[in-house]
Amino acid sequence: MDKEYILSVSNVSRTFKLIDGEFQALKNINLHLSEGEMLAIIGESGSGKSTILKQIACLDTPNEGTVILKGKNVTGKKPADVCHSMQMVFQDARGSFNPRMTFLGTIRESLKHAGIKDKDAQIKKAEELVEMVGLNKDVLKRYPANLSGGQCQRMAIARALAAEPEIILCDEATSALDVSAQAQIIRLLKDLNESLGLSVIFVSHDIALVDGMCDRVMVMKSGQIVEEGPIHEVLSDPKNEYTKQLISSILSIKDEPITFAS
Amino acid sequence: MISEREKTKRKVIVFAVLAAILIVISLIAPLIIPNDPFETNAALMNKGPSEQFPLGTDRYGRCILSRVLMGAKTSIFSSFTVVAVTFVIGLILGLLCGYYGGVLDGILMRFADLMLSFPQMVIAIAVAGIMGGNLVNAMIAMGITAWPAHARLARSTVMKVKEEPYIAAAKLAGCTDFCIMYKYILPNVFGPLLINATTQIGTMMIGIAGLSFLGIGVIPPTPEWGSMINEARAYLSLSPWAVFVPGAAIVITVMVFNYFGDSLRDYIDVNGDSNG
Ligand SMILES: Nc1ncnc2c1ncn2[C@@H]1O[C@H](COP(=O)(O)OP(=O)(O)OP(=O)(O)O)[C@@H](O)[C@H]1O
Ligand SMILES: [Mg+2]
Numbered sequence: 001m002d003k004e005y006i007l008s009v010s011n012v013s014r015t016f017k018l019i020d021g022e023f024q025a026l027k028n029i030n031l032h033l034s035e036g037e038m039l040a041i042i043g044e045s046g047s048g049k050s051t052i053l054k055q056i057a058c059l060d061t062p063n064e065g066t067v068i069l070k071g072k073n074v075t076g077k078k079p080a081d082v083c084h085s086m087q088m089v090f091q092d093a094r095g096s097f098n099p100r101m102t103f104l105g106t107i108r109e110s111l112k113h114a115g116i117k118d119k120d121a122q123i124k125k126a127e128e129l130v131e132m133v134g135l136n137k138d139v140l141k142r143y144p145a146n147l148s149g150g151q152c153q154r155m156a157i158a159r160a161l162a163a164e165p166e167i168i169l170c171d172e173a174t175s176a177l178d179v180s181a182q183a184q185i186i187r188l189l190k191d192l193n194e195s196l197g198l199s200v201i202f203v204s205h206d207i208a209l210v211d212g213m214c215d216r217v218m219v220m221k222s223g224q225i226v227e228e229g230p231i232h233e234v235l236s237d238p239k240n241e242y243t244k245q246l247i248s249s250i251l252s253i254k255d256e257p258i259t260f261a262s
Numbered sequence: 263m264i265s266e267r268e269k270t271k272r273k274v275i276v277f278a279v280l281a282a283i284l285i286v287i288s289l290i291a292p293l294i295i296p297n298d299p300f301e302t303n304a305a306l307m308n309k310g311p312s313e314q315f316p317l318g319t320d321r322y323g324r325c326i327l328s329r330v331l332m333g334a335k336t337s338i339f340s341s342f343t344v345v346a347v348t349f350v351i352g353l354i355l356g357l358l359c360g361y362y363g364g365v366l367d368g369i370l371m372r373f374a375d376l377m378l379s380f381p382q383m384v385i386a387i388a389v390a391g392i393m394g395g396n397l398v399n400a401m402i403a404m405g406i407t408a409w410p411a412h413a414r415l416a417r418s419t420v421m422k423v424k425e426e427p428y429i430a431a432a433k434l435a436g437c438t439d440f441c442i443m444y445k446y447i448l449p450n451v452f453g454p455l456l457i458n459a460t461t462q463i464g465t466m467m468i469g470i471a472g473l474s475f476l477g478i479g480v481i482p483p484t485p486e487w488g489s490m491i492n493e494a495r496a497y498l499s500l501s502p503w504a505v506f507v508p509g510a511a512i513v514i515t516v517m518v519f520n521y522f523g524d525s526l527r528d529y530i531d532v533n534g535d536s537n538g
Contacts, residue, residue, distance in 0.1 A: 054430075057434055059430050059433065059434065078433070079430070079433040079434045079436075080433065080434075080436045080437070080438070082434075083433075083434050083435060083436045084436070086434075087434065088431075088434055090427050090430070090431060091427075092427045095426060095427040095428060096427040096428050096430070096431040097428055097431070098428045098432070098445070098446050098449075098450070099428070099450065100449040100450055101445070101446075101449075106431075106435075109432070109435050109437060109441075109445075110435040110436070113435055113436030113437070114436075159431070159435070163435065163436070
């Protein structure tokens with residue numbers, strides 16, 4: 001091995017059994033993430049973006065292939081085995097919170113497993129975290145039904161940070177936010193990336209959003225990676241027909257060059 | 263104009279009050295009975311309503327009103343107990359089976375299906391018949407046939423909740439299986455399952471009264487509605503009140519508890535819709 005990756009996904013395939021046959025959601029996926037890298041995965045709805053993140057976070061087990069986290073094979077392991085190194089911001093942010101638990105309760109749960117056992121320390125840390133993601137600490141007392149979609153997304157990021165992970169998997173983490181709030185969250189992730197060396201996989205269907213934020217991009221279509229490379233290369237000179245379509249569809253909406261976040 | 267939701271809410275309140283009244287009556291029965299429910303009187307057999315015996319006497323000259331009031335305690339508390347115990351057992355089994363799946367789930371659920379495929383009363387009669395008739399055995403007999411329905415429903419509800427993203431999130435927060443079942447799944451399935459359990463109280467009452475009617479439940483002279491009907495049925499033409507009064511008590515009580523459970527379920531359903 002010529003380079004040490006923090007995360008390596010090799011030849012991962014995932015086939016779901018359906019009532020009427022099978023459906024292959026991932027076909028032979030290879031993905032490598034270096035420490036401190038921000039990787040974007042883009043692709044249309046149903047291309048397998050969430051599914052690949054689930055394999056990485058051990059929330060699902062691939063039929064074939066391996067997931068190596070910090071040199072250890074974690075394929076088929078439990079989420080609890082990887083949660084100290086890896087956290088996920090779920091696509092359905094509100095749905096990722098127990099409707100019968102306050103946000104404080106949920107975040108304290110994460111803090112407890114991250115090693116903070118003292119209740120007052122947990123509360124203090126939880127307040128710091130929500131303020132860090134731009135929320136008022138009063139919302140900690142609330143239940144998921146009482147927060148807006150965007151607030152839930154920020155809360156989901158706060159929860160992910162509570163575990164002090166080295167890798168964060170963001171599944172459409174800013175889709176419910178308006179443009180300025182999106183920029184704030186991306187700024188936050190970028191700051192964490194620069195100050196703590198946090199590695200990020202940022203899943204989005206919005207190619208413009210990831211420009212300026214991520215170093216590298218992978219384009220997914222029907223469970224396969226059709227193109228990957230440094231983001232500016234892919235954007236300026238797409239090789240794949242599908243990537244070209246994706247990019248031109250954005251350019252036709254916005255008649256200006258793609259400079260968006262940060 | 264009152265809304266559909268307001269209407270169901272009023273129904274819940276009305277039946278909750280009625281059910282509460284029945285429960286209170288059964289609790290204070292020993293204090294409000296006009297006569298000793300066990301005292302026989304050869305001179306006053308099969309007598310119609312009178313000042314001393316407002317609802318008449320049975321074939322041993324015992325006060326029917328007193329016996330029906332005392333019988334309320336037996337009926338209501340035996341059915342509450344059986345429903346509560348089978349609900350808890352079904353909930354725990356359903357939680358484990360629904361969460362873990364696998365071999366244990368396969369075996370337990372096939373067994374539950376087997377139990378459910380027999381008519382409930384037939385098994386209960388067989389079990390109570392084998393064990394011999396008394397109230398506890400009748401309750402065990404009904405309990406044996408009642409847990410599978412609770413377990414099945416609990417299992418399917420748990421399996422649905424298990425797929426929610428917040429369960430995946432809890433796993434990734436490092437929670438143990440026990441913590442996930444206790445803090446994340448249980449609070450989200452408990453309400454609907456409990457409401458379903460309340461709809462079972464009426465059926466249970468009929469079941470226990472039925473076993474007593476057949477002579478394999480409560481042993482006379484303990485006052486119980488089913489056995490009172492059984493004792494009095496040979497004298498139906500002579501003293502019809504001895505059959506009708508406990509019969510009416512069963513009908514009213516079962517109706518109140520059934521309507522209470524149903525209206526509560528409707529109310530939650532309506533509410534669920536307006537939230538979703
Ligand atoms: N548990 C499952 N059983 C069967 N099929 C599944 C399952 N999970 C995902 N799929 C299928 O796999 C494919 C990829 O799903 P996935 O959720 O990864 O898409 P996605 O790229 O995240 O899409 P979106 O942008 O809409 O979130 C879809 O066609 C989906 O129907
Ligand atoms: Mg997705």
